[in-house]
Amino acid sequence: MIKLLLGTFCSIFLLVGSAVIYYWRDIQFAPSALDLWSYLIVIPLILSLILLSPYLISRAYQANQKRKAQQQRSEQQNTADYPSENAVKSDGVQWLHLNIFSSFTFNALGENKSIIEQLKNFKSPELDYDLTNGYGLPVLSYRIAALDEMLENQQNEQDDEEEQGRLQRIKALIQYQLEQQTEILWQIAEHLKQSAFFYDNELAYQYRMHPAWIDPVDHTGQEEDRPVQVEQVSRLNRLNIHVLLADNLVHVWNESSNNKKLLNFAESLGIISQQIHIEHHFLSHETGYQDWLNLLQHVATQSHEISLIINVDSEIDQEFLDEKTWLSDHYLAAEFSSSWCLTAQNQEINHIDALRTLKVALNVSDLSTCFHQVVPHHSQHIQQEQPFVLILDDPTEIKMIKKTNQVFAPTLIEMHHFLFTQPCFGHTQQLAKIFGFMLGMHLPEDLTAMIYSLDQASTHAFFQARIEENPSA
Known part of the structure; x- marks a missing residue:
């Protein structure tokens, strides 16, 4: 956005400045300091604002709408009265109980337990030769080197051009977390299917028609037409996918595109779209931790549901770093991702024990x-x-x-x-x-x-x- 404003101003400044200087030279006019300030600065600035006003108004409107939506979600989580036995009050203390079925973390220090070991030894950031400061010198960063290899492999496999820079890295980190959760998501898909067969006839029909659960031929080569074996399981109605992103992505993140990718991934494992709910949360540094606790409190009240939470951020991007170095010459960028599968305390998942x-x-x-x-x-x-x-x-x-x-x-x-x-x-x-x-x-x-x-x-x-x-x- 800053580059757009500067580019527009510089373009109009050159056009207006050239016209005014040539005109003054033709009429042999000697401009005063006030004339120079008015014609070469004020007028180009006003014209730039007029030219960019539709764009600025549109961005402001979108930001206001998303801010209202985020505030409404937070208020609902804070004020809603959920009937749950997972929030217990004792001596003024309110307890939330949740079961964690899987957990994966990934950053520049490694994965999972290796991150703990590196924290004990305090691993310093490394010199990043792909990112430079205002003087063209390499800067320090917490870059995930393994992510660069993943992105190279993706580019070799894909013919169409994907988004570059920060957004590309964030999407790759989301995909990585989904792949790490594949095994448990497959178990969840199996449980959702069995739950639908036992508790919901309409959803059971959708599962019978789902390509992932159709066995087209049996061992004799004939069409399979046997009834699906129904087992009684604890009821499970829905998989909730929560994607946590930084609030500075609110204007550039394509929610519909990411929703489609998440939905396709879940459906490829055999989960029907009717049992998938996807929600994006754009969190700030000031209120993010409170919003996180609100989300946990909300999950603790959701009976017969399971949640996949994916937390991702990356600032390994030269364009983003250029904006930050205007304020700090020593800005240290990092990237990381983490994910959990969790439920309220009393929810059980077939063949999976909570960690x-x-x-x-x-x-x-x-x-x-x-x-x-x-x-x-x-x-x-x-x-x-x-x-x-x-x-x-x-x-x-x-x-x-x-x-x-x-x-x-x-x-x-x-x-x-x-x-x-x-x-x-x-x-x-x-x-x-x-x-x-x-x-x-x-x-x-x-x-x-x-x-x-x-x-x-x-x-x-x-x-x-x-x-x-x-x-x-």
Whole structure:
């Protein structure tokens, strides 16, 4: 957008300036400073604004509409009264319980558990020879090198030209997360089909007609006309796909195109479109963490549904970096993606056991009470040396460190139990805390992992192995 404004202004400046200078030369006019300012700056600026006004009005209208839609979704999540047994209040504390069935994280430090190990060793950003600053010199970045290889393979396989730069990388990261979730999505497709056969005749007919479930011939070469075997399963009505993106993509992201790709992927696994709901969320750095907690609260209330959450961002793009370096010469770009399959506490999925249970405590005034309640053998956690608490805030802010220490002091959890996620995202921070939260699934399984951010100082999250689950919490 900045390039468009500058390009339009420069073009009109050259045209108006040339005409005015030639005219002044013909009439031998000696312009004053005011004349130069008026004719060479003010008039081209006014003409540029007039010429671009339809475009600017259109962009403003679209931004306003999307902002209203996002605000309406947030208000619905905040104010809706959902009848659920997954949100339990005890001593003023509200508990959310969710089952996590799969989790994948991917960034410049590696994948899943390897990211945790790299965070412990603090891996620094690397010199990026494809990105340069205003002086043409390479800059540091957290680029995913493996993603470049994926994009090269995609370009070799595709004849048509795809979008380049940031959008291309984000789409590739979304596709990567879908591929990582393929196995569990196939199991979900099987469960949705069996649920439809048992509970919904209309949807059962749609599944019988779906190409993925039609076996055209049997072993004798004759047409298959046997009835489908129906098994009683726990009811499952819908797969929800939530795509979390940075709010600075709101004007350039093509939702309909991405919806089509997600729908085609899900249908290729055998899920009919009637049981797929896709929603995009454009989150900001200021309110993104609260919106994330609202989304978890919403999922915890959805009975007979399962959700796939995909969190993706990339700022590895020269054009985007050029805009950012106007404000900061040392802008550090990064890219990452993460995904979860999760449900409300009581929802079961055939042939799949939940990896961990997520417990989120809201409105906590005394952390020690929650900690002792969720972690019965808390003394063992405190005595061991490896970190089990992910802190999502900036560790260079002294005030943040002091406040965090005050919060955890009653539990006897110390600094060496903390692991800070913020440094590995550079300045790409809109969705960084959500990625850090999802990364908590890959902390050591023998420990109850914790997540904390001062953005929501009274909220604490706990990841527990299923065998440790304490119903009284």
